[in-house]
Amino acid sequence: MELLPRLDAAEVRRLDRAHVMHSWSAQDLIDPPGVVAARGSRFTDHTGREYLDFSSQLVNVNLGHQHPDLVAAIAEAAGRMTTMAPSFAVETRSQAAAMIADRAPGDLDAVFFTNGGADANEHAIRMARLHTGRHKVLAAYRSYHGGTAGAMALTGEPRRWGSEPSLPGIVHHWGPYPYRSPFHSDSPEQECERALAHLREVVEVEGPQHVAAIVLETVVGTNGVLVPPDGYLAGVRTLCDEHGIVMIADEVMAGFGRVGEWFAVDRWGITPDLITFAKGVNSGYVPLGGVVVNAAIRETFGRRPYPGGLTYQGHPLACASAVASMRIFERDGVVEHARALGEDVIGPGLREIAQRHPSVGEVRGLGVMWAVELVRDRETRQPLVPFNASGDAAAPMSEVAAACKAAGLWPMIAGNRVHVVPPCTTTADEVREGLAILDEALAVADARTA
Structure with a gap:
């Protein structure tokens, strides 16, 4: 008897929808993607699409996925x-x-x-x-x-x-x-x-x-x-x-x-x-x-x-x-690497992005913990979406997230912000790859600015 039988992706998703209750969610309104593999700073969904994980899941996979x-x-x-x-x-x-x-x-x-x-x-x-x-x-x-x-x-x-x-x-x-x-x-x-x-x-x-x-x-x-x-x-x-x-x-x-x-x-x-x-x-x-x-x-x-x-x-x-x-x-040297990523790669990269996008009100952070705050108007600092927005009101941030995912980047979205929180072991080149995708995705937010 196989004690840990492997299931195909379709069966995993079927059982999830039939039996799993997800946190912070209206159960009938969600369709969680299946994840079939993960390694380092990347994971792969049930369709075979690979994502660069800029969320560290819930900002916890500091050593990355499946560290051997x-x-x-x-x-x-x-x-x-x-x-x-x-x-x-x-x-x-x-x-x-x-x-x-x-x-x-x-x-x-x-x-x-x-x-x-x-x-x-x-x-x-x-x-x-x-x-x-x-x-x-x-x-x-x-x-x-x-x-x-x-x-x-x-x-x-x-x-x-x-x-x-x-x-x-x-x-x-x-x-x-x-x-x-x-x-x-x-x-x-x-x-x-x-x-x-x-x-x-x-x-x-x-x-x-x-x-x-x-x-x-x-x-x-x-x-x-x-x-x-x-x-x-x-x-x-x-x-x-x-x-x-x-x-x-x-x-x-x-x-x-x-x-x-x-x-x-x-x-x-x-x-x-x-x-x-x-x-x-x-x-x-x-x-x-x-x-x-x-x-x-x-x-x-x-x-x-x-x-x-x-x-x-x-x-x-x-x-x-x-x-x-x-x-x-x-x-x-993971702590030192995380500090260097923030000082030498993420911080400078996000500040350059901010100069190109009128939707970026502020970037801030340390190490591998950063936020890009998005606004409709830089002068008034009106947020891109209202406080505690949901449904149609939250659509602009959903569109930014969708643009990131379509290009292979899994972002963390919170309120009117994109949080840049990859694993602490992410390489400088991987960070630059993710920032380039975010740079392109912010065109969606720019279209909503005054």
Whole structure:
């Protein structure tokens, strides 16, 4: 009996439509393409069309698809130990925790493993509340922290709406966004100053004695690739220190090489109290996430039980994939390569594209995490599509995506933006190939400009 029978592409799609429910989708209105192969920075659909993956799937395949060494390491680990309860000390779990702690800043030296980024954020806010004895948690409006109840409550964008009412005690505020400043700033420096003043006021009116944590994406991901102005994270750190508030850096998307650093906070020399991670730690080959915990919060649970856990916490196979992934990162200089791609290829390439296309309002990013913000009018900065657009209102962005796909590029579209987020291992020539396709596809957006 063949235990893993192979199905042809037509059967895969038939079974998908009959039995699989897809996230964030009206089930009867979608037609997911079948994927039959993937390797490096490319994948092939059921029709035989190959795509250059400029989405890294969900911005998580940092080492690319089917990295042979990572696949081999997982297979080897499966031969040693497939699973073991979290209450035991096992080789790969211990190795992974030590390696992650070694790369984290400051005294973040313990790791609480989870199955992904959403539950990492759930546990981070639980730890912060228990550590401080407070209940309020501040999070930004332009943010996404995951699809579970608490993580969705933290989320500041429209995907939160369908889950409300939700977890009590969550307070949202505006973070910095120089291009579309909520503070009417005219420079990044002014935006930083005003965003910090706003955050300080929110803390004051909510009562700092009630605020357990401030949660932020170090670099905002799906909601715009918003790189914080220099000084912003340091200002948040200072505010947290003044009031005994736990600073939580959500690095689920930005961590492990994505912005050209092991952790994005390293770029600004900031040490938060907790860092949440997932995605790039092992490129999603096996589900894994976690919270990196500082000494003070670790000590809170030194003789007091931490009230939380998961059956698959620190799964041996997942941890083995993380160990192998980090070793590949070091051996092949992946972090340095990602940083160089941003500085030498993606950034300059996108700035050249912006000069040629009236539909490009701004390009911004770091490493292999960039956004091209599309507008109808550069002077007014009117977005190419309205906020939270769907259906016909979102058609201009759908047309841009279709033009990219027709030429063999799989883009990431979010709001009125094209995000350029290929695997960290993508070659410079592959990046230039993708940018050339995007350059051509933006003619569709240009036709919509004033």
